[in-house]
Amino acid sequence: MNRAFTAELRQQLIDTYRPLIDPSRPVALVDFPVAVNSGDHAIWLGEKALLRHLGIAPAYECALETYDFEAMADALKDGTILMHGGGNFGDIYKYHRFRLRLLSDFPGNKVIVFPQSMMFYSTQSLKRTAEQFERHGNATITARDALSHYKMGKYFGPKTKVLLAPDMAFMMNPLKRIRKPKFDILWLRRDDRESALTLPLDEIAKLGPMTPTVLKMVPADGRAVLSEALFVGETLCVTDWYRATLQNDEPELDTLDFDARSIFWVTWALSILSLGRIVVTDRLHGHILSLLAGFPHILLNNNYGKNFTYYDTWSKDMQGSWIVPNPKSALENALNIVKTIKDSDAA
DSSP: OOHHHHHHHHHHHHHHHTTTSOTTSOEEEEEEOOSSOHHHHHHHHHHHHHHHHTTOOOSEEEEGGGOOHHHHHHHHTTOEEEEOOEEEEESSSTHHHHHHHHHHHOTTSEEEEEEEEEEOSOHHHHHHHHHHHHHHOOEEEEESSHHHHHHHHHHSOTTEEEEEOOOGGGGSOOOOOOSOOOEEEEEEOOOSTTOOOOSOHHHHHOSSOOEEEEEEEEEETTEEEEEEEEEETTTEEEEOGGGEEETTOOGGGTTSOHHHHHHHHHHHHHHHHTTEEEEEESSHHHHHHHHHHTOOEEEOOOTTSHHHHHIIIIITTOTTEEEOSSHHHHHHHHHHHHHHHHHHHHO
């Protein structure tokens, strides 16, 4: 549906990073996403796809939890540090503190931050971050939306290069539906600190009692994922990335390498999104994965505006994707779109 648009975004990522990353020198790709967040895993797979396209194999990879200074220094030498992209450039999450630690640990190495949305609740924290990057003196930060790009340009000094590029998940190949829809609407809703939902969803939906259930998916390797969900008949199913656990309790899939873990969680995400004829979501990568797979979907904002800013920067001309101001409008529009889909299928 949007193959031309997504191909343009992919090419923009290639054109942005080809001049910045020297393939003759080692690179370290840091901050692998250990958490059960399929959006972060889609970004990781996009980052690895970019490096393959550029003919680069990382000399060192780590998660925050597996970082080893001596091992990284030995592998990296005078090479480039590539910092994982996403939506955690700011004082909301612990990953940003790891980023700042690496600036101190490797003051002589070039640093590139892959596309990030920026959100600081404290101006003082933002200024301290800008000062640390300025002291390092050899860093490039990529914003993934126009507002983040503007703020970075305003606060970061002349020694820190600031660029604009789309989310790295667009480096992945086009995706496809994994299973037939089971529900009219699959609602992927945030249950974390970025949620903007102020009322219980059953109060908003008013479709009847919402029944708790557990969805069992087996995305790869025979490992079953159990996802807590709420549903109303065949009309609505509500769940989230963070409501998933492995059936056999294998923490972080630590028998697999990083790439295999990310493939597992992105495949699971597609299994979940495939359950709906239409997707409603306030997760940015619910939107991005739906674009890559061609799923019709409605996007709600998160609590600080990240989703709509990204949509306005990159997605507004793509087909099959809509933004609405609140959950009530999302549900009403989703039901109307599903009716149109069913009428078209019956014609």
